Amino acid sequence: MIFRFILVWSGPPSYPPRMDKQPAANVTETKIVMSDPTALGVFGLSMVTFVAASQKMGWTTGVTYLIPWALFLGSLAQIWASTIDFRKNNYFGAIVLGVYGLFWVAVAMHWATSLGWFGKVDANADPKQLAFACIGYTIFSLFIMVAAFEANKVFAAILVLINVLLPSLAISILKKGTPLGETSHHLAAWSELLISLLGFYAAGAVFLNSYFGRTLLPLGKPFGWIRKGPAKTATA
Numbered sequence: 001m002i003f004r005f006i007l008v009w010s011g012p013p014s015y016p017p018r019m020d021k022q023p024a025a026n027v028t029e030t031k032i033v034m035s036d037p038t039a040l041g042v043f044g045l046s047m048v049t050f051v052a053a054s055q056k057m058g059w060t061t062g063v064t065y066l067i068p069w070a071l072f073l074g075s076l077a078q079i080w081a082s083t084i085d086f087r088k089n090n091y092f093g094a095i096v097l098g099v100y101g102l103f104w105v106a107v108a109m110h111w112a113t114s115l116g117w118f119g120k121v122d123a124n125a126d127p128k129q130l131a132f133a134c135i136g137y138t139i140f141s142l143f144i145m146v147a148a149f150e151a152n153k154v155f156a157a158i159l160v161l162i163n164v165l166l167p168s169l170a171i172s173i174l175k176k177g178t179p180l181g182e183t184s185h186h187l188a189a190w191s192e193l194l195i196s197l198l199g200f201y202a203a204g205a206v207f208l209n210s211y212f213g214r215t216l217l218p219l220g221k222p223f224g225w226i227r228k229g230p231a232k233t234a235t236a
Helices: 038-056 064-087 091-114 129-148 153-174 179-212
Strands: none
Touching: 038 064, 038 091, 038 179, 064 091, 091 129, 129 153, 153 179
């Protein structure tokens, strides 16, 4: 028996196509443009300090109805604006609005706790701890004030007043019922009222200047005491 083998040439073996021969995929980048939230954050600060100042000035009494303003204007509005500034890489606005937004959350919780909203207050609870919180915030606010000098003059004035308000509050709490405590209370009241009024102006100025694309209400140029950027190297 004779076997015959027939070889049929079908060309070179086929392999999967090389990846480098594939057409390049089109990459689409989407850029989300977000508006400047500074006016919102500063308005939140202005509103809560205005309402809180009314209590310190003796125009209103108690802190029960201050809590909603502290939570929604003092805290939520500022923290919301802070998150937007983080996305926009606005370092000053992100940190400042976030820091003071969290302050008002804590203050609101302090008031609510003292009023018994979360149950009976422990007999060992010491409300003077708020004074030490104010001292801690004063320390960091001094650093913020240095940066505010190179932002604009209105923000610088607000930070100067904040650094009057916070230690005055601390002293008024620690020395409550004494002449020093009363003097500090009045100083805190006036500084908080001035913060709110300057804040209203700043919020309105930022809003109008941003909307119209030009300066309608000036905020004042930076003082120019500290230059931004790396230190200058000495030339030989």
